[in-house]
Each structure stands twice: as structure tokens, then as C-alpha cells.
Amino acid sequence: MRYAKGQKLHIRNRILERASYGLLRKGIHGISVADLMKLAGMTHGGFYTHFESREALVIEAFALAIDRTVDRWLKLIKGKPVGIEAIVESYLNRYHRDNPGNGCPLPSLSADISRSSPETRRTFTKKLDGMIDVLTRLFPRESAEVARQDAVGALATMIGSIVLARAVGNKMLSDDILEAGRQAVRNQAAFRNRCGHSGEKNGSGVNM
Amino acid sequence: MRYAKGQKLHIRNRILERASYGLLRKGIHGISVADLMKLAGMTHGGFYTHFESREALVIEAFALAIDRTVDRWLKLIKGKPVGIEAIVESYLNRYHRDNPGNGCPLPSLSADISRSSPETRRTFTKKLDGMIDVLTRLFPRESAEVARQDAVGALATMIGSIVLARAVGNKMLSDDILEAGRQAVRNQAAFRNRCGHSGEKNGSGVNM
């Protein structure tokens, strides 16, 4: 089967997208090349005409999932008052908890990343930096450093909450964890806004 | 080699302890039975005289690591004024980040747990509940629910921070993440203590 121009790239993208889904669901080591190709409706042999190795695919799939998450965030906050509220609601909810395949790769794959090759970790670091930048804009503080710190704190809370909520076998406890996570992020921001020394003169993040 | 009474249990415990170390370092699927036995100074064949299966060992090793973490916490807070500071300092520091083998299993293994068997998840849930109970006592609030929510929020922030700090390839960014995590937990608690209307009389957690 020889394809028209552009067709090959199209198929490569399909493999990549489905692989991203499969890897987020099953974990970096939890799904085989053959099964990843099956998700794209193909057999395993053709894999290597599109990717140099399994690891190369994993890196690209991870980057894609991060990009998608950031895109979703940007859409969520577009035209709305500055604040992390909307992102927290979309992150710490049941849909995201129950559908890791379509979600943020940080709760699903970070632990595996920390045991991966330097190249994988380098990609991770770069992408994470970009995520933090986007979140930082949502925390108007008296200094960029404080804003960034608040953004990282909120992100860590969101990731930890999803990780826990997915791991527990008890739905009620899991729901409680999501709610506790949402409340924790609110409290972090609220302390800075109302009690901390920021937030007044620059007008800023009054949303929470 | 036939052993004296108690000797077998002694060896079983050694396997379990070393396995806990190995699994926390390499991940649930990142180390073989043969390598786990090597950590205990033995060959792989004898494994099944001590454990029914690899999975049975994983469950026990995970539970052991949780128990150790809780014991460490209890020692840390014994005789000190109520507060989560001591635990946060010991959790979100470089030693814990750089030595997952001796640390809390939640950042290392939770993502794998969420993809594990119901039995594994049941053990996880029970152990997590115990951890939350210990932390809850450190948050004196007007209601048990609010205290527990604050405890879960703090735990989620700690886990997420370690997960991120371990995954990034850049030491400076990693240190920043640890500091942001510590600050975030402080802010969560500070909001309840100083700005919220809790902690004093009834104040119910209507913070936002």
C-alpha cells in the first residue's frame, strides 16, 4: 500500500494520538507496541516506519498530552477574569479522575518519568516549565517569583489529589479527596489574596 | 539448609524490607523477582517458599513502606506542639526527593496502584485512611470534617510536589518545586488559622 503525500503523516498522527491515550491509561510500561498499534487499527510491524523506537513514541506521546492539556487550559481561561478557579474545577473533577486517557499526563506518568532516560526527562522538564508559565499568569502577585511559587503549589496540589483519587478503591473517599484538593487550592490562593501582603495595590486576582 | 525456628521469618522479613526498597526505587514493574531476591542476598528460586506470588510481595512491601512512613511521622510529632510543619519539612526535602527507596510510597507507587488489582487497591485504601487519620490530628479545627479535609489537602500537596520534584531533570527547578510545596501547605493552614473564621470558635469552613 503506497500512500499519497501527506497520508503517511496523517497515519503517524493517528498512531501518536491513540498511543497517547493508551499510555495514559495503562502507564508507560503497561501497554505493548502491538497493542498501541492495534489502537490505531494496524499491526505492529509497521510501527518502525513511523517511529525510531518505542521510547521515541513515548516521548512524543507525552509531549502531545501536555500540549493538549495546556491548550485546554488556555481555552478555559480565555476572556475570563484572572484566576485559577476554572482550571481547578476542570482538573479536580470526576471526569478527569475517571478518564486518564484523555487527561493531563502529570498524575499518570510523572513517577515513570522520574525513572526514565535523561532525554525523556529533558522533554518533561521543558514541557512542565511551559505549563507553569501558563498557570503563573493566573496568580497576580507583587512579584513574579511569588506568582510562580503559587502556581507550582497549586499544580502540585492538583496532581497529588488526582493521583490519590485515582488510586483509592473507595468512590466516596475518592470524591472527598477531589473536594479536599479543590478546597486546598482555594485556601492557598485565598491566603495570598486576603491575608498575605499581595493582591491589594495591583488590583489582581480577586476571583476566589 | 534447614533453619532454626524463627530463622525463616527473619529471612522473609529481610526479603520484604529489601524488596520494599527496590520497588520504591524502580517502580512496581521496574524490578524482577530475581533482582529483588538479589537485594536480599539470595537467588530467585527460593522466593516462593516465602511468598505466594510476586503480587503478594508487592502488596506487603507497599503496606510496610506506608507503616514505616506513619511511624516516622508519629516520632516526629511526639511531644511537639500540634501542627504539620515538622512533617512537611521532613517530607518536602532533598533527602526524601533523592531517596525514594527509603521514603513514602505514595509519590512512587500511587499511579501504579491505580492500575493494579482490586486487592492491591483495597490495601492501599485502608493504609491511606490510616495516614489521613494521623495527619488529621495535626489540624485542630472546629469540625472533624474540616480537619480531615485540610489533612487530605496537605497530603495531596506533599505528594504532588515530590512527584514533580523527582521527575524534572533540573536540580534548581526541582528545589524550587520543593519550596513551593512547603509554602503551599503553609498557606493552606495559615488561611484556616489566621484568616478563616475557624480555629477560634465554630467558624465552619465557609471560606470562599
Add this chain to the structure above:
DNA sequence: TGTACATCAGTGAACGCGCGTTCACTGATGTAC
């Protein structure tokens, strides 16, 4: 436009390898006398 050939993405058998688990065997130690 039609025909002959070249291309190359996709197929599926096969490769070497490492895994979890089993098992016949070993030999140090416990027990009986």
C-alpha cells in the same frame, strides 16, 4: 488514455531476550534413638 514498472507502507512470522514461576536436587540442620 492505457500499460508496464517502481515504490514503499503495511503485514505477520520470526528473532533474541527477560520475565514469573516450577521443580528436581542439595546439603545443613533438627530429631530419634
Add this chain to the structure above:
DNA sequence: TGTACATCAGTGAACGCGCGTTCACTGATGTAC
């Protein structure tokens, strides 16, 4: 106390299996004329 036998934890070869990767082959489509 000394001797003969029984026990069974530990060894390491072997098992079946699934994995990532390779490769000879196929056949639909592009290209030349």
C-alpha cells in the same frame, strides 16, 4: 554423647510466555512512456 535418618529452605536449570525489534514479502498506488 554420638550416629543415622528426615526435613525442607535454598539453588539454578528449565518452562512457557510476551515483549521490542527485524525482515522477507505483499500489493495498492505513483510514475514513465
